Amino acid sequence: MRFWVIGVVMAGCALGQPGRLIFESQCALCHGQTGGGGRGPALNRPKLDRAPDDEALRTLITDGRGDMPGAWQLHPDEVVSVAAYVRTLGALPQETLPGDAARGARVYASKGCAGCHMVNGQGEGFGPELTAVGARRNAAFLRQTILKPATTLPEGFLYVSAVPASGAAVRGIRVNEDSFTIQVRNAGGRYFSFRKSQLKSLDRLTGQTPMPAFEGQTGGVDLDDLVAYLAGLRGTP
Ligand code: HEC
Ligand code: HEC
Incomplete structure (x- = not known):
């Protein structure tokens, strides 16, 4: 009892x-x-x-x-x-931001961000999940990532291009690597595992990211709104 x-x-x-x-x-x-x-x-x-x-x-x-x-x-x-x-x-305290998060959600939808990111179970692709991005990144980081994603790459992030001896080339994010093999996830979310000895070439695209830079495409109010939307994403992934 x-x-x-x-x-x-x-x-x-x-x-x-x-x-x-x-x-x-x-x-x-x-x-x-x-x-x-x-x-x-x-x-x-x-x-x-x-x-x-x-x-x-x-x-x-x-x-x-x-x-x-x-x-x-x-x-x-x-x-x-x-x-x-x-x-x-480590959740960051909420900042007061100029943008409007509800409008930012619409900007997010119209820019195709959900083709690479998940938020609360919606979306797909090989970008990091953004459900709680507002708790781990401050507004300045979010703004910088949207404008110039290559300048805020996380440690250990590597984009690669692998050309197997037979078959099509694969571009994707390195998931794992050891002396003999490398595992890569492509934009469609598919995993590939290669023996390095069987690759025709393996290029490390250091400093590059598949995320497009939105500088020039997103500015002013849209950008403020988008940052406000992302900063408000504080859910549990
Ligand atoms: C016996 C002590 C000990 C225990 C128990 C322990 N850790 Fe750690 N943890 C460490 C030490 C020491 C480091 C630094 C390791 C290094 O970098 O060499 C560390 C590093 C970390 C880091 C990386 C921090 C950073 O700055 O990047 C995280 C995250 C972490 N631990 C989480 C946890 C979690 C979660 C648990 C429980 C499931 C746990 N640890 C249990 C001693 C411990
Ligand atoms: C073609 C795929 C792709 C598209 C489209 C894309 N991203 Fe990304 N995004 C990524 C990848 C991959 C990363 C991780 C590497 C990096 O930081 O560039 C990333 C990183 C991020 C990060 C940093 C996350 C973190 O935890 O540090 C944010 C924020 C972000 N993206 C927001 C957006 C927003 C907002 C849009 C739409 C305006 C967008 N992304 C469009 C692929 C994409």
């Missing part, structure tokens, strides 16, 4: 904020209860150098790094929720 009651109480908490519970029991020891740091670095920052995007964050949590042990005991779903919780620790 007593176990039953405990089970219900725990399930209740877990449904509310599973990521927080996992963080407090397994990460806070080194990173502090609210991510202020300790044996491990502070995590209450909008930008984490070793976890530039959510995929990198999840990999880091699972595999560990240096003095940080890998959380092999966590189920992939738990890794997703603790990663989402880590992002909330």
Whole structure:
């Protein structure tokens, strides 16, 4: 009977904020209860150098790094929720912005952004998910990315062009690479895995991004509105 009651109480908490519970029991020891740091670095920052995007964050949590042990005991779903919780620790305070977010949503739709980005389950493609972009990027960064995306590339981001010995060339974002193989995701979201020895050529398009620069196409009010829309996207991915 007593176990039953405990089970219900725990399930209740877990449904509310599973990521927080996992963080407090397994990460806070080194990173502090609210991510202020300790044996491990502070995590209450909008930008984490070793976890530039959510995929990198999840990999880091699972595999560990240096003095940080890998959380092999966590189920992939738990890794997703603790990663989402880590992002909330560094959520930026809301800024007051000149634009109109509702109009910005229409600019977003008309510029084809959803062809490469997901927001709240809508959209597709190989750009980063933007559901919570307003919590991890400030307005200046968002504005700069829209105008000149090549100037704000995250660490580790690499666009490549691979030409297999037989078959069509593939352009895409590097997902993984080791000495012998490379995995690439193309604009259609398809994964390719190549043995480097079987490639005719492999070009690293360093400093390039498939995201078009909207400088010259978007300015003034449209740009303010678009930035206001993105800054307001603070959901849980
Ligand atoms: C035993 C101590 C320890 C535990 C437990 C631990 N970490 Fe860490 N963590 C570290 C250390 C040390 C580093 C720095 C690693 C390095 O860069 O060599 C780190 C780095 C990180 C980073 C990268 C920070 C940055 O600046 O980019 C993140 C994110 C992170 N940890 C999240 C977590 C999460 C989430 C958990 C729980 C699932 C966790 N850690 C558990 C010690 C720990
Ligand atoms: C052809 C695909 C493509 C299109 C179209 C596109 N993007 Fe991107 N976007 C990307 C890729 C790939 C990245 C990651 C590399 C980079 O930062 O350039 C990115 C990065 C971003 C980032 C940074 C996200 C982060 O977490 O740092 C923002 C913000 C963004 N895009 C907004 C937009 C908006 C707004 C539009 C429409 C005006 C748009 N994108 C159109 C592919 C695209």
